[in-house]
Amino acid sequence: MSSAVSPAVICTVDTVLLTLQGGTLHVLLVRRDKAPYAGAWALPGGYIHAQDDVDAQASAARVLREKAGLQSPYLEQLATFSGLARDPRGWSLAVAYCALVPGEALQGIPPRQGVKLVPVDALPPLPFDHRAMVDAALARVRSKSLYSSLPVHLCGDAFTLPQLQVVYEAVLGEPLNKVSFRRKMDELDMLEPVPGLVQGGAHRPAQMYRLRPAFRKALALSSRAL
Structure with a gap:
């Protein structure tokens, strides 16, 4: 029996943080300050x-706070990326997460050097297998958007139906029929009007909505379970 000691496995977390800026999905990137790939733009990880x-999700939340000064209200495990070829330092395992943050939540956060938002269709070359992680996050979010309230996490606490439709269109990458979209929202029965809260002028004010408490709780539980 061989007595050779196996080399340690590198174990990290990486997060694909998605947000909306100007009606377009963006990904948060940070500039690496250490080798390998020092100076390259990458997903926040550590x-x-x-x-x-206490677990990998706690690691992902901590890294987001440390690297970007952010705390995401929605953090879902995507997949595990592993192997010898993905990291020049040796055999590694990375647990990837997807975070959804409303654009308005980022406005009050002081800008940080080495942190930027990039449109998902204009990403620079990314190190490791970070591009595969972004693709996995986009596929997951778009798939869930077809049948769930997931895109609401890219909205603020209250929103109009036209604003919500813009969010769904940005996530899915295609325009949606207004009548069909509103019918789908009625079928899902996930929204409730915010009493006394409207947006717009006196002639045609738009009712503001929010996610029903049961859906907020269900999403929070599902993001912890995965």
Whole structure:
């Protein structure tokens, strides 16, 4: 029996943070300050701290706070990326997450050097397998958008139906018929009007809506379970 000690496995977390800017989906990138790929733009990621993090999701949340100064209301595990070829430092395993943050939530956060938002269709070359992680996040979010309230996490606390439709169109990457969209929202029965809250002028004010509490709770539980 061989007594050789196996090399340590590199264990990290990486997060695809999606947000809307100007009606377009953007991804948050950070500039790497260490090798490998020092100076390259990449997804916010870092090592799992076994002594501090209760699980991989806690690691992902911590890394987002440390690297970008952000706390995402929605954080869902995507997949595990592993193998010898993905990292020049050796055999590695990365647990990838998807975060959804409303654009308005980013406006009050002071800008950080080495952090930027990039449209999903204009990404620079990314190190490791970060492009595959972005593609996995986009596929997951677009798939869930066909039958769930997931895109609401890209909205603020309250929104009009036209504003929500813009969000769904940005996520799906295609225009939606107004009548069909509103029929789908009625079928899902996930929204409730915010009493006394409207937007617009006195002649044709638009009712503001929010996600029903049961749907907010269901989304929070599903994001923790995956």
